Amino acid sequence: MTTGSVQDQLLAEQRAYYSALAPDYLDQGLELPGGAELADALDAFRPEGSVLELACGPGVWTRQLLRHASDVTAVDASREMLAIAASLVPDGAPVRFVEADLFTWEPDRRYDVVFMGFWLSHVPAERLESFWALVAAALAPRGRVFFADDGYRTPEELIEGPASSTIQRRTPDGTAYRIVKVPHEPADLERRLRELGWDITVTPTAGPFFWGAGNRAGGASPG
Numbered sequence: 001m002t003t004g005s006v007q008d009q010l011l012a013e014q015r016a017y018y019s020a021l022a023p024d025y026l027d028q029g030l031e032l033p034g035g036a037e038l039a040d041a042l043d044a045f046r047p048e049g050s051v052l053e054l055a056c057g058p059g060v061w062t063r064q065l066l067r068h069a070s071d072v073t074a075v076d077a078s079r080e081m082l083a084i085a086a087s088l089v090p091d092g093a094p095v096r097f098v099e100a101d102l103f104t105w106e107p108d109r110r111y112d113v114v115f116m117g118f119w120l121s122h123v124p125a126e127r128l129e130s131f132w133a134l135v136a137a138a139l140a141p142r143g144r145v146f147f148a149d150d151g152y153r154t155p156e157e158l159i160e161g162p163a164s165s166t167i168q169r170r171t172p173d174g175t176a177y178r179i180v181k182v183p184h185e186p187a188d189l190e191r192r193l194r195e196l197g198w199d200i201t202v203t204p205t206a207g208p209f210f211w212g213a214g215n216r217a218g219g220a221s222p223g
């Protein structure tokens with residue numbers, strides 16, 4: 001078996017995990033310091049215009065984006081997550097939900113803002129560059145990016161040890177799934193994104209969370 005197909009299997013398991021977790025996802029939030037700062041940072045960023053939300057899950061951020069955006073396209077691989085998100089946005093809200101695998105999906109238009117909530121840490125390091133090429137392809141010339149994330153992993157999740165980004169999570173019924181969780185350090189992530197041609201400031205919060213805001217190097221201002 002090639003490395004590619006091993007990773008494809010892992011990414012399929014990650015998709016299956018979130019679909020299985022969907023009914024319980026909203027009860028599983030990390031009750032850790034720093035979370036509220038992320039929402040404040042997103043409001044201060046003002047995600048205005050047409051917004052693309054990648055890996056929207058059950059739509060917690062979608063509703064916050066709608067406070068600023070003229071329209072939101074929200075993409076996720078999980079039909080179950082998308083159904084919850086669709087049920088939680090207000091009737092008539094300008095949202096288009098798209099069921100797609102972000103490792104193969106290609107945007108059909110460009111956006112003023114690309115937003116990702118707790119997604120970047122689930123992108124394997126080997127796919128980071130191609131993933132950010134997708135973000136670039138989705139952005140209008142002066143488009144901006146905002147992401148929120150964390151590198152939080154419990155000792156029992158580290159089935160391959162702390163150096164591996166493959167961890168194990170369980171749904172509430174005890175079923176185990178392998179997923180990707182890259183423990184990005186804000187300063188290292190900022191440097192890596194600079195290497196990939198992005199001018200994104202990554203800001204840690206009081207707890208394990210961080211957020212990033214910026215644009216293509218030489219593009220628009222993040223604020």
Ligand SMILES: C[S@@+](CC[C@H](N)C(=O)[O-])C[C@H]1O[C@@H](n2cnc3c(N)ncnc32)[C@H](O)[C@@H]1O
Nearest residue numbers: 015018055056057076077078081101102117118
């Ligand atoms: C940690 S959740 C984040 C959900 C939401 N953004 C939030 O912050 O609450 C990760 C999301 O990624 C989605 N996902 C996993 N693999 C995916 C893939 N290959 N393509 C698109 N979405 C995927 C899952 O269905 C899940 O909704």
